[in-house]
Amino acid sequence: MTRVRISDVAAAAGVSVTTVSLVMNDVESRIPEQTRQRVRDAAREVGYTPSSVARGLRTQKTRTVGLISDRIATTPFAGRMLAGAQDAARESGHLVFLVDTDGDAGIERDAISALTAQQVDAMIYASMWHRVIDPPAGLPAGTVLLDCRPATGGFRSVVPDDRAGGAAAVRELVAAGHRRIAYLDTDDAPIASSLRHEGYLEALAEAGISAEPALHVTGDTSAQGGRAAAEKLLDLPEDQRPTAIFCFNDRMAIGVYTAASHRGLEIPRDLSVIGYDDQQLVAAEQDPPLTTIALPHYAMGRWAMEVALGVRAEGDEDAAHLMECPVVRRDSVGPPPAQVAKPNRRRALHTERLP
Amino acid sequence: MTRVRISDVAAAAGVSVTTVSLVMNDVESRIPEQTRQRVRDAAREVGYTPSSVARGLRTQKTRTVGLISDRIATTPFAGRMLAGAQDAARESGHLVFLVDTDGDAGIERDAISALTAQQVDAMIYASMWHRVIDPPAGLPAGTVLLDCRPATGGFRSVVPDDRAGGAAAVRELVAAGHRRIAYLDTDDAPIASSLRHEGYLEALAEAGISAEPALHVTGDTSAQGGRAAAEKLLDLPEDQRPTAIFCFNDRMAIGVYTAASHRGLEIPRDLSVIGYDDQQLVAAEQDPPLTTIALPHYAMGRWAMEVALGVRAEGDEDAAHLMECPVVRRDSVGPPPAQVAKPNRRRALHTERLP
């Protein structure tokens, strides 16, 4: 079972290999339709599949892309980055090599050389969460960084706009009438944490609310951590207790749900909660479904691939591209409880709306 | 910036290309260490990276594998299959092309030809959940099916042993002392559903418990579906109500948690619950953490890759390989409540244990 070659097609069609090549690649329209048809028929008859390997050697273009990532494929979290990248690659006729390094520098190094040896046309280096990194040595120029940015520049990159996302979360709460808004932060201090905090402060200032240190608590990024941090907030005296909590992520928000339910607090009646990430199977499945800020994973993946492949022109090599994080409105945000807000605020609002 | 070729290394080292090739591929040990070293140094100096494309053309072996899947990369669920497959591929020096078809037959067809054109050494066709499928036309012989099995045979495949998993879940409950065990099933009727049901019946029979039709309820596979189905179970008269519920999956088990908590039932004191899937970020993060049956995704992915690459010999082309689903013990299973079981069972047990 030896491979069917282009010369077999040529022989079957009674033409030269040049003609077959020209027809198969839809080039040289001056070849008459009759010949083209004959060639195509012959190709089908003998079961010809062109060899990308031979073509790659000849053209020095493989139509393949390398995507190196630390765990992205196995994190429930970020799979949609892959989907975005894949879709963009497919649309322009490229196949993607995926290498998950699991954070191992040795594997990473090997992956870079293997991919270079394969002569991939482009390369993407992805992180499973927004970070600032030192790009590994040997990363080819032109590589696009996905969900991470280089500490020292030199590569194009795309990351979520966490600052704007934090601000959007707080504005959402302010719009619902809240004034005592807590930020339930992580103490792991990833870049996203400080960015979202900045956005929080910005939106607070914008609304003329002064930031209360007691309303900025931290915990680890799990549901347990969120619960523990929430306890601190709910332990505050009634008149200092937040009426809304903006959480660093959805998992911590679940912890807030637990803490609230243990105190008989109902969401959103007694407490509004907003998360971050819009994590599949977490945010939407809560009771009530969690309002949150979505990480635009699909769009980032697509952007990275388009830039890497040159489908999308991107001038500045050093500035990170910021991708908007949209608000996903579900049912965990409502107006602040009446007894905590000004007593007749709600009625007043209601009256205003009447014609 | 033209590519550094093997002939450049040969020139730099003052040897022939043959020698370089022999050294780079660690073959022909009869070349003296001194020459080898000289060649290696020269290669490093001129910055030589062998071209896998040229090598692939010459040897007709590309050291690449194609992995086609419907959504596996974007499902939080099954990412670990990828990790297992990747790890096995890397260990034997292969790179993997990942194509996510999103269930689209056209994309699937294109992927198969593109991968064939790339002359991949092996191919894996993966499903995101255990199914019986009609393998797409054109799938090369030798392709290994992952988490799905062919309706008509013809391909090797690996799937979880759902029947044994269902039985294991029930045995776990029986061992804790339960006799009234419900199966909270899905009405979507995937193959896994009936297999787990068989296991459930088998383990019940084994324990001499007769299957109670009222204890087999169904719902959709979401938390909402689980909750609705659980209500039916909890609405049963006290003496018919199950003391333990085996759920089709972890998400439905969450619904059981919700239903129980709304009735003031505490898990596992008043009700034991066991799930299936051991889904990341759902099973472990519940309160209490959910005991469940794990889907051996990593092991299946690894098995598929090893068989596809011939690292692991596998004789029978037609029988699906069944992978064990281990019990993951956490805190949602306990003994049945005392007032439902024989009144002094617990004390009796306790007494027995005293010296």
Added chain:
DNA sequence: CTGAAAGCGCTAACAA
């Protein structure tokens, strides 16, 4: 409009 032929960079049979 079509064909002959020269490589792309490598491996491996054969020669020296």
Added chain:
DNA sequence: TTGTTAGCGCTTTCAG
């Protein structure tokens, strides 16, 4: 022990 050389299957220039 090392070198020469013929392809692997394709694209593409140049001739006809």
